Amino acid sequence: RTVYVNGQYLPEEEAKVSIFDRGFLFADGVYEVTSVLGGKLVDFAGHARRLERSLTELDMASPVDMDELLEIHRQLVEKNEIDEGLIYLQITRGAAADRDFAFPPEDTPPTIVLFTQSKPGLADSPAARTGIKVISIEDQRWGRRDIKTVQLLYPSMGKMMAKAAGADDAWMVEDGFVTEGTSNNAYIVKNGTIITRHLGNEILHGITRAAVLRFAREAQMTVEERPFTIDEAKDADEAFITSASSFVMPVVDMDGQAIGSGAPGPVSARLREIYLDEMRKAAV
Ligand code: PLP
Structure with a gap:
């Protein structure tokens, strides 16, 4: 599976995130799950709007704008040949220099990760x-x-x-x-x-x-x-x-x-x- 991490498309085995990532240490991150039907994204605009709201509520910056985000979703659908399934997106406050309850400096880059989950038959679920x-x-x-x-x-x-x-x-x-x-x-x-x-x-x-x-x-x-x-x-x-x-x-x-x-x-x-x-x- 090809995944996306901080600007790169990589085989999942090669994708890496720091052990100091605040998503890992403090659950300091937000996510979205968008479904794919017929190779297309269901209500992407709705998920993008809610993501922006979640980020704003937590005073967190997005590393990508919503057009780029749509493009990343589409690339992953294509690269992984997803017909029916899900795309998981996570953005965290990034990796601080060390573990600290206080937020890291504003210029700390957020971590962004996306991956697909192929689920044939998702819409026709028994x-x-x-x-x-x-x-x-x-x-x-x-x-x-x-x-x-x-x-x-x-x-x-x-x-x-x-x-x-x-x-x-x-x-x-x-x-x-x-x-x-x-x-x-x-x-x-x-x-x-x-x-x-x-x-x-x-x-x-x-x-x-x-x-x-x-x-x-x-x-x-x-x-x-x-x-x-x-x-x-x-x-x-x-x-x-x-x-x-x-x-x-x-x-x-x-x-x-x-x-x-x-x-x-x-x-x-x-x-x-x-x-x-x-x-x-x-x-x-
Ligand atoms: N409520 C909770 C607690 C959830 O985790 C989710 C989805 O993950 C929902 C509701 C449904 O939200 P959505 O329709 O945007 O998937």
Whole structure:
């Protein structure tokens, strides 16, 4: 696989980052994951905008402008012959001279790394036909989840808790209300209304979420952006998640209890179809 690191395209074995990199020592970095369908990038503009926002919130400079970033994405898709898959991008505050909690001098070059993950069949996932199972866990992450940082230890632990319980993922709960999934936004459907938590510091502002809500409204579906509880989720007609890697994925079981019929519901299925159709058309 050819990867990109600090201005160079290299075989992955030759790509190197300093052990003093602040991404490694302090999780002082941000990332984006963009999906590839038919060799093209899905909603690159959305991911680029969110990346700029994450960097600004952390007072971090970008080593490339967004046109260069698009070019790097395209080069990697081409070099690695990606038809369906993901592109991972990470920018950190770079390598300081030594380990120090204080940020390094402003002229410290940021570290930028991109690599591809080929995933044939990403859009035609069998899981979308059966739905996934989730468990509920306490949300123990930090308070700025709107910034897409590489601090993913708690979400990783959440995934492991889900696995141990025989489920696929975990929905996190704070003050009685669902925030989001470990790596996705969470939705329920009740009497035809799509309910998902409002934007704020408590959740990541999903790029897929923004597109899916836009398509839902365009299709005259009712959307409520408000907090909901796990009890509401268990009593819902349908549930689903969205993310760049899962698109729209039905959730059919919560804490061992079937949601609705226990099979993917019509609203989730329709939104998945609309999302994939529209995003394929708009992909760059
Ligand atoms: N919420 C969290 C915590 C995530 O990690 C992600 C994606 O990685 C999402 C939501 C979904 O965001 P997007 O649709 O931009 O992939």
